[in-house]
Amino acid sequence: MSSGNTHLVVGSGPSAAAVALALSERPDQQVVVLDLGGRLEEERQAARARLAATGPDGWDPADLAVVTARTAPSGSATAVPQKRTYGSDYPFRDLGQTRGTSGPPGTNLDVASSAYGGFSTVWGAQVMPFSRSTFDRWPVSWADMEPHYRAVLAEVPLAGEPDDLAELFPLLAPTSGLPPLGPRTAAVLRRYERSRDEVRTRGVTVGRARLAFAARDCIRCGLCMSGCPYELIYSAAQTMDRLRRRPNVRVLDSLLVERIGQVGDQAVASCRDLRTGQRSEFTADRLFVGAGGLGTTRLVLGSLATPPPRLEMAESIQFVLPFLSTRPVEDPRGPGARDFTLNQFNLLLPFDDEGYTTSQVHCYPYNPAFLDALPAALRGRWAAPVSRQVLRRLSVGFGYLPSWASPPVRVVPRPGAAGGLPELDLGHPPGTGRPELLRAVLRRLLRVAPRLDLWPLLTHVTLSGAGKSYHFGGSFPHRHGDAGAGSPGTDRWGRLPDWDRIHLVDGSVLPSVPSTTFTLTVMANAHRIASGVLTGEAPVDLRLGSAVS
Incomplete structure (x- = not known):
């Protein structure tokens, strides 16, 4: 049992917030959060x-x-514009965490957030667990994870409803129900109910969204995707704001952690103050690294005595797919139209009986960004009647494939400035093509299109570049026993062989990344690791190189 210990937490995003949540429940545990704090x-x-x-x-x-200021249209048929929150790009602003990161055209280089709250300040708010069968392949079981899913959902509001998705992905917590759904969503769900057996026989399950937001207070003002004025969408910043009022929690901003390590029985974090440029060191009994999958990977690569020359991260690759319906709804921009613009319904495509290999498509109603995505010929005033008819029929799906059916993200480190983080080259391995599973997904969606009146526009499917899904990790995955050849793995408490007082707690330790939503599992796993430290399940062994698993 941990008693009277001090802990450093790197970051303030979802995984860091889950660690701070678990540790600070014990008044005898002192928690210091080191954060960029944008x-x-x-x-x-x-x-x-x-x-x-x-x-x-x-x-x-x-x-x-x-x-509501938005980015200008990219002009690229394959680029999803960078999202804004309250008109700002601050979640993506480089305060040193992405400097020196490069990659070929199409690669997402905004892969680590400097924001207080991390990328949860700008996310889509989808929350689902991974399937039970996913954990059959991990050294961490569903039974290990379930109580921590529930603990996180006691902190994170959940809006959703029991439906067919719950067969493989249980709700796990009381929900508030969703706000009234838009007319396109309601029409798709009605058609699914009428043809449910046939649609499911053809390999597609339809269900309502599961969202981390306070749905009871939603007035459907339509600004979800640009930033809820009432802050109803969950952000890890909300948890950190609450926790920092506890006497045993301190949050220090404007600090870029550039090195981590261990000296004897003390974990060490070396930081640079962004305001003064001065460097300092913090020490504690334990160090939890929650800088995001790529942020943590970069920090570890710069801190290991003998880092691997390259490694591969698992990514659940993203594809964007517009749908057209033959039966129009009312103009979504009309004076009486009021809707919430987060994901409203999901299409789940299981490729086995256990819910292991799946694809999931999050479907969105209208929001103003749809106008930016229309061909230039339809954005002019003279084309308004045509664009109106398109918008009355249009839905947009953001789909994902599991990491084992997606190309990995190759990470090659290079020496950076003295004392600073290493530089990174990112991208897909040479010869990467369109995943075979995507073709199977599109065929299934086409087969059920007549029943749902949801026709995939196959000529406009776009596959996002490396890292663009933000569902990536596995650079230092939890493994059974010896990490083996290749990139080093971590024990089930997120520890590399070099250190027994340092725990990686974010996506960097996930053994795989399914197609279903990512953040809830990242938070639950981080909460599990921190809780294991408190209960003594994660003991220390000062013989470095033989961390106890």
């Missing part, structure tokens, strides 16, 4: 607060314009 600009925060103080009828158009 924040929304004051003028945008002020505009958001003014909108939140009233209802949409009282909104100042100037404030609304500030918080």
Whole structure:
């Protein structure tokens, strides 16, 4: 049993928040969070607060314009524009965490967040567990994970409803139910119920979204995808704000952690203060690294005495797929149209009986970004009647394939500036083509299209570049026993052989990345690791190189 210990936590995103949540429940545990701490600009925060103080009828158009500013269309048929939150790019702003990262065209280089709250400040809020069968291949079982899924869902609000998805992916916690669904979603669900047996026989299950937001308070103002003015969508920043009010939690901002290590029975984090440039060291009994899958990977590669010359990260690759329906709904931009614009329904395609190999497509109703994605010829004023008819029929799906059916992300480190993080080359391995499973997914969706009136526009399927799904990890995966050849693995407590006081707790330790949603499992696994330290299940062994598993 851990008693009166000190702990360092690197990062403030979902995994770091889950660690701090577990540790700080014990008043005798002292927690210090080391974070870059990027924040929304004051003028945008002020505009958001003014909108939140009233209802949409009282909104100042100037404030609304500030918080809904979007990126310009990319002009690339294969690029998904970088998302904004309250009109800001601050979750992606480089404060040193991505400097020196490069890759071929199409590679996502915004792979680590400097924001307080990490990428949960700009995510899509989908929450589902991994299937039980996933854990049959891990050194961590479903029974190990389930109580930590529940502990996280006691902190994270869950909006969803029991449906066919629960057969493989149980809700695990009370839900608030979703707000009223948009007309396109309601039509698809009605058709699914009428043809449920046939659609499922053809390999597709339809269900409502599972979302981390306070749905009971939603007024359907339509700003979900640009940033909820009422902050109803969960962010790890909300948890960190609550925890930092506890007397045993300190959050230190403007710190870039550049090295980690261990001296005797003390874990060490070497940081650079972004305001002064000065370097300092923090020591504690344990160190938990939750800088995100790529952020943690980079930090570890720069800290190991003999890092691997290259490694591969598992990614659940993303594809974007528009759907058209023959039966139109009312114009989603009409004066009476009010909707929430997060993911509303999911298409699940299982390729076995145990829910191991699946593809999942998150389907979205209209939001203003749809206009940016229309061909230029349809964005002009003269084309308004045509674009109106397109928008009355259009849904957009963001789909995912499991990591074992997706190309990996190759990571090649290079020496960086003295004392700083290493530089990284990222990308898919040479010769990477379109995954075979994607073809099977598209064939199934086409087979059920007449029953759902949801026709995949196969000529406009785009496969996102390396790292763009943000569902990646596995650079130092949990493994049974000896890590073996290739990249080093971690024990079930996220420890590399070099260190027994340092725990990796984010996506970097996941043995695989299924197609279903990612963040809930990252948080539950981080909570499991931290809880194991408190209960003594993760003992220490000062003979470095033989961490106890």
